[in-house]
Every structure is written in structure tokens, then in C-alpha cells.
Amino acid sequence: MSDAAVRPADLSDAAEIARLQRDTWHAAYEDLLGKNALAELDAADLVGTWTETIDYPGSQVYVATEGEFTVGFCVAGRAPEGEVAAADGSLPDDAVATGLIATLLVEPRWGRRGHAGRLLATAAAGLRADGAGRGIAWVAQGDHASLGFYRRAGWNPDGTVRTLDTGDRMVREVRLTGTLDLALA
Template sequence: MSTAGVRVATADDVADIARIQVVTWRTAYADVLGRAAVDALDEAALAREWTDAVAHPGSTVYLAEEGRFAVGFCVAGPAPAGEVATADGAVPPDAATTGLVATVLVEPRWGRRGHGGRLLATAAAGLRDRGCVRGVTWVAESDSASLAFFRRVGWDPDGTVRTLDTGERTVREVRLTGGLDLRLET
């Protein structure tokens, strides 16, 4: 059996992160985002963007590995005020201690092996180390697998929604929130 783990990503990992994003979006999100939107993904351009994200001091990119393979990633950091504001723009009192989990992606062929849980638990620990006590994330309302994943760890919709335009269709996202005291079961 291969060893699985999570570590902080480095600049050497950006090609794998871009590959995971392209494969996952084309496999799992074409119906959500639109086929043209996912077909237009440029792996080299994404790698350049991930180079900036990995180096960004305000967030951390985590990489899940199984054996010698990069299989998923997660991005987390303190939540910008706009990510935690209510629909009317009011910023909640705990905004300064709220973290944002910007994405958790596991390549579909590596799914159902605990990588998503390890990524989220590691990101939650990193957010706690930064003084955060609550987390938020955005999930497409039609993404039942991701919604179920976050609900299993106690993150629930808080009633806030937003609509994104992919150029081909609009995507309604719901914001989920929950505690950061996540532990992996052994």
C-alpha cells in the first residue's frame, strides 16, 4: 500500500497542481461550468498562476500525495472581508478570525481514498495556527459531492449565495461555514 500524506506545496509542484485542476474540472465540472469553459483551460497558463499562488504570503497551498503521485490540492488562508460579508455587505464580528478554504480538489481517479479529508484537516490546522476559529468555503449548488463532503465535517450553508458567470453559463454557489477543529479518524 502507498503512503498518503499532505504537505505545503512548493514552486516545483505547480505543474502537478495545474494538471490536477485541468483533469478534475474537465472530468467533474464540465456540466457545472460549461464544456467550452473547461476545454479552454490552458495548463501552462494555470501553472504560471499557481506559481504566484504558491508564493503568496497570505495563503497556503497544500498538496496531497499518494506514493510518488500528486493527487490533490487545497488553498487556505485568512478570509478577505468580502468572502465573509453578509448579502447586504455587513462584515460579521468574527471576520478577523475566519479562514477561507478557497478550493479542495482531488483528481477523480484518486477519489474516495481520504485525500480530501486530509487536505481539509491540514488546512484547518494551518488556519488555527493563524488564529482562525471558523472557516468558510464556496461550493456550486449543483455539486452534491462537494456539498456532502463539507457537510460530513460539520460545515453547513449559512444562507449566503453568489452567482458566477463562466461565459457559457452562470453558476450559483452557496457559502458553507464551520469550525476548524477537524481531526482525521485513524
């Protein structure tokens, strides 16, 4: 394997992150999300969205590379109250010290090479440096690969679910939570 690394994204990465998102969603999530969601994704100004995300205060965006190729990305930051709240709206005692992995994506052809683990460990270190003590992530219940990945990292469902309407179907997501004290094996 070529040299693999994770680094903070900069504005010059926005177009490649947009390409990775578009290609990965088409390859891995069409059955889960449906054609309407993918059509909206294709019509969106993803480069502009990713430029704003990379530049947004408090947002931590990382890219995984292998050799000269960008192969994945992760977005993390402080979890908004709505993301960390229980189903009844109540907040846990550690709400202000909870980080959110908003997205973590590795292009399928680069899978099973440790990129997702490096992205999660790097994002966890960044969240810890910002004062977070634990992390959460929302994963589609039908995304068995991502659920398995987070479980191997020690993150587990906390019993909270939500349903998103993609325009074609309803997608049920489970909230996972776990430690930010992650280290690569």
C-alpha cells in the same frame, strides 16, 4: 493503499497542481461550468498562476500525495472581507478570524481514499495556527459530492449565495461554514 500524506506545496509542485486542476475540471465539472470556462482554463497560464499562488504571502497551499503521485491540492488563507460579508455587505463579528478554503480538489480517480479529509484537516490546522476560529468555503450548488464532503466534516450552508457567470451558464454557489477544529477519524 500506498502511503498517503499531505504536505505544504513548493514551487516545484506548480505544474502538477495545474495538471490536476485542468484534468479534474474536465472530468468532473464540464456539465456544471460549460465548455467556454474550460476553454479559458486550457488557454490560461495555470503553471504561472499556481507559482504565484504558492509564493503569495499568507497563502497556504497543500498537496495530497499517495505514494509517488500527487493526487489533490488545497488553497487556504485568511478570508477577504468580500468573501465573509453577508449579502448586505455587513461583516460578522469574527470576520478578521475567519479562514477561507479557496479550493480543495482531488483528482476523481483518487477519490474516496481520505485525501480530501486530510487536505481539509491540514488546512484547518494551518488556519488555526494563523489565528482563524472558523472557516468558510464556496461550493457550486450542483456539486453534490463536494457539498456532501463538507457536510460530513460538519460544515453547513450559512444562507449566503452568489452567482458566477462562466460564459455558458450561471453557476449558483452556496457558502458553507464550519469549525476549524477538525481531526481525522
